[in-house]
Amino acid sequence: MKALISLRRLPDAWASFILVFALSGLLFTPYPSREQAFRDRALEGPSWAHPLGIDGLGRDFFSRLWEGSGHTVALAVIALLITLGVAALLVSIERIFPNSIGRFVRMGVGLWVAFPVIFIGLLLLVFLNPSPFTLVLAVGFGNLAFAFRQLRVFWMATRNALYVQSSEVLGSRGWALFRWAIWPNLVPDIFALARLLFAMSALELSGLAFLGLIGDPDFAELGAILKQNQPYLYQAPALAILPGAILSLILLSVHLSRFHR
């Protein structure tokens, strides 16, 4: 039985390992990811010293991919936190003042949902310089309407549930009601939403970086790395295939995980 339980947790362990491994690329890589230290060996295939070879500008490709994975995960997590934080704030405001400000918030979200994320990204780039920070803001605010609607539905379903109303009848109020009756039942839904938002954010971020909107061409991010290596598709296809494969692996691992399910 214990063995079965531990098997059920295998996807969680795998997803955690992948995420931690990707993020560790921000702290350590075998070679500096920006330094073009091996220009004379550009597009050289794998070797013991460089397991994934050298890219077209003479950089160790393994180091760039590792750091790139870390950047993609970290930026997607920041975008996800912005989305969830602002959406939770808006849901709270909408619930506290349902008639006055709430109506305004609902109308605003109704309008916001029609704006494509790419429009929001390009709009931000009009007055902010292209940078990872700009892309994070674009994605964070781009997914806001979706997150708000989902959170609102989760909140209303949990708030109106029979066990919450029973707690209220038994005298539970305010923070105590939230902490002991609502929050524990809201957590699984919030985790499921976070998983979805993480995938959406990572894909949108990499897409915007692929379009060249990340600014610094040397910044290691999986979408940007893929774009940079697209011209070498004939000579060294692995340089263009691997960044996408790693992004898919990360997202698939998170998608299959069972955190709080």
Added chain:
Amino acid sequence: MSDAVQEPAQAVKQSRARLLLVEIRRFVLIFLAASFFLFLALESMPEDPVSLRVKNPDPERIAEIRDSLGLNDPWLTRYVRGVGDFLTLDWGESLISGRPVAGEVARYLPATLELAVLGILFGVSFGLALVLSAHATGWTWLLQPVRGMGALGLTVPIFWIGILFVLVFSVQLGWLPVGGRFDFAYEAPRITGFLLLDSLLVWDLHAFWIACRHLVLPVLTLGLYPAAVVAGTLEARLGESFLERLVTALKSRGFSPARVWGRHVLRLVSGPVVTVIGTQAGALLGGAVLTETVYSWPGMGRFLVDGVLNRDLFVIQHGLLLVVVLALCIVTVSDLIATRLDHQLQNREDS
């Protein structure tokens, strides 16, 4: 016709008119909000787009150009004029190329529309065909890819799929072109800007063939996401018990599978499918921009991105607003179609 029959028909007409009014009001509100956001963004630009374009910036010359473009007028005048210019297609000239923005958009937009429309059509037909044929024939193994496709949209980047297609079908097999919209060695027919249509209009079948070959990979790439969404929605809808009962009833009356699934079930499930396509309009436009970049497709995507990065004032102002209007049109039309389909469903159930 008796009053009893007239009244529900009148009520349906009134509710449709009310819905149309709601959709129009939403369209106008979002258009005004988008144009105002854009106006604010252009006002907050860190650099003056005019001084960026003038060689040897001389304050007098810059002020002269700004005056001629009306950039020194009060903000409300500029905002109202900007909206008016957009509606009358008076979109000014690009600060980079000096060419009229409306003309440039007219050059790039057909390429994007051709790609997007064919991508959606392919995606929707593929998704529908897969799910309906799996249910109609009882080949449940066909549903496995449908379940896999649901995860595809959330785990695989569209630009990566595009690159894989290029690698396999263009680089390795050499079956299809790597990118672009037409062969450089052959002159493309130009009437409407839609190459497939133009080559048929002048009856140049070789040009039609070339255009088709260039479209295959971008359409496949762009269509995968709508296919996944449509297949997922359809599969969920077909699991509903009333549909299962309906299929059993129709089969027991001796209807052929084609009639049961292709006529009756398809009509009932098409409402949610159309709604889903509408709500995914933004993602589809984003996908079109990415697909254009992968295949060097000469469409609106690159034109807009370059316009924003170069701070090309009128390209940003009118080009971006056009993207929102396009997305809004898809949402509005899909909402109206879906509601119409649902009314039919309701009427049939009532009767």
